[in-house]
Amino acid sequence: MTIPLIGISKPILKIKELISHVANTCLNVLITGETGVGKEVVAQNLYAESTRSSKKFVKINCAALPETLLESELYGFEKGAFTGAHKKRPGKFQTADKGVLFLDEIGDMPMALQSKMLHVLQSGEFSPLGSDQEFKTDVWVIAATNHNLEQCMLQKTFREDLFYRLNIIKIDIPPLRERKKDIPALIEYYFNLYKSEYPENHGSKPDSDTLIKLCNYPWPGNVRQLQNCIKKQMVINSWEKIFNELPKNNHDITPHTLEDNKFNADQIFENNEFVSDQSDIISEFVGLPTSSDKLFEDISLKKIKKLASDKVEKEVIAFVLEKVGWNRSRAAKILKISYKTLLYKMNEFEVHPPVK
Numbered sequence: 001m002t003i004p005l006i007g008i009s010k011p012i013l014k015i016k017e018l019i020s021h022v023a024n025t026c027l028n029v030l031i032t033g034e035t036g037v038g039k040e041v042v043a044q045n046l047y048a049e050s051t052r053s054s055k056k057f058v059k060i061n062c063a064a065l066p067e068t069l070l071e072s073e074l075y076g077f078e079k080g081a082f083t084g085a086h087k088k089r090p091g092k093f094q095t096a097d098k099g100v101l102f103l104d105e106i107g108d109m110p111m112a113l114q115s116k117m118l119h120v121l122q123s124g125e126f127s128p129l130g131s132d133q134e135f136k137t138d139v140w141v142i143a144a145t146n147h148n149l150e151q152c153m154l155q156k157t158f159r160e161d162l163f164y165r166l167n168i169i170k171i172d173i174p175p176l177r178e179r180k181k182d183i184p185a186l187i188e189y190y191f192n193l194y195k196s197e198y199p200e201n202h203g204s205k206p207d208s209d210t211l212i213k214l215c216n217y218p219w220p221g222n223v224r225q226l227q228n229c230i231k232k233q234m235v236i237n238s239w240e241k242i243f244n245e246l247p248k249n250n251h252d253i254t255p256h257t258l259e260d261n262k263f264n265a266d267q268i269f270e271n272n273e274f275v276s277d278q279s280d281i282i283s284e285f286v287g288l289p290t291s292s293d294k295l296f297e298d299i300s301l302k303k304i305k306k307l308a309s310d311k312v313e314k315e316v317i318a319f320v321l322e323k324v325g326w327n328r329s330r331a332a333k334i335l336k337i338s339y340k341t342l343l344y345k346m347n348e349f350e351v352h353p354p355v356k
């Protein structure tokens with residue numbers, strides 16, 4: 001089953017659009033992004049939308065196998081090609097014929113295999129190990145990596161010619177912390193998915209405060225990490241525990257990146273849909289409910305007027321008091337209220353002079 005590409009952030013919407021344009025061209029695609037961002041999901045979606053979807057999607061992880069094994073997996077081998085080759089076996093290029101070959105972790109492919117790969121991509125021909133025969137193959141190659149291949153080329157660990165062959169269409173998936181808008185949608189999707197898969201588990205969805213916390217967490221393991229948290233929540237049903245157990249120090253995340261993307265409760269998460277562009281005022285005074293029923297329960301104009309005017313009063317009183325060196329009589333005069341009222345309000349709003 002192909003997992004749909006969940007998300008409503010601009011980068012994900014752009015990627016969805018790109019998928020629909022590229023799917024039937026079968027131009028080589030290079031998908032980049034940190035681990036767990038969804039590179040394989042994008043590859044699967046490209047395949048599912050293409051005319052090749054009735055053929056095979058064959059995946060090979062170029063980082064997981066030693067060089068000789070990777071070579072035999074890719075191209076296959078003849079009987080007796082090496083010790084232990086008791087009978088011939090087709091390789092991934094043959095199995096994926098007319099379909100898709102997904103080369104995961106291409107940045108980890110050994111140099112010696114990169115030249116052979118380039119030859120196959122240019123000619124569409126390959127020979128299994130131990131064979132003189134050339135086979136023709138017609139595969140759509142989609143490659144993925146979490147390495148910076150430009151950097152690898154400078155360090156001479158990745159061939160430039162192969163890079164340009166693979167990088168005809170480039171899809172870069174930003175880390176989850178740079179597209180926080182996708183987090184509530186992903187939570188909703190995986191929550192429903194796991195609920196139908198494990199009906200005996202009863203974890204609850206995050207409330208508004210937890211949702212904001214989850215949105216502001218940097219997710220170094222990206223969607224995979226978020227997904228694991230949701231699975232765990234389905235079993236232990238304690239967002240607090242889950243949140244406390246999340247690793248808090250991630251050296252890759254600069255304060256700058258976090259600040260730029262801080263989720264300030266400006267989206268309402270509801271049945272996998274958002275009402276976005278909500279102002280900070282609404283977020284502050286109405287809150288971030290998890291369902292539309294709750295939203296309407298919580299709105300009382302009278303209550304909101306009181307909350308808003310209290311907030312403004314508190315700020316103005318504190319500002320004036322600070323300006324007059326906490327001289328209450330002067331502040332009361334400036335604010336045109338009695339001394340007694342000022343004391344009452346200072347007490348109510350907990351406005352106190354700084355402790356010396």
Ligand SMILES: Nc1ncnc2c1ncn2[C@@H]1O[C@H](COP(=O)(O)OP(=O)(O)OP(=O)(O)O)[C@@H](O)[C@H]1O
Pocket residue numbers: 003004005006007033034035036037038039040041042104144146223224227
């Ligand atoms: N946009 C998305 N919508 C739905 N599921 C997603 C999305 N992105 C990632 N996932 C899920 O997160 C998990 C990790 O995704 P995937 O394996 O595609 O990441 P990756 O970038 O290929 O990771 P790696 O580099 O470690 O191989 C998968 O279970 C996948 O289903």
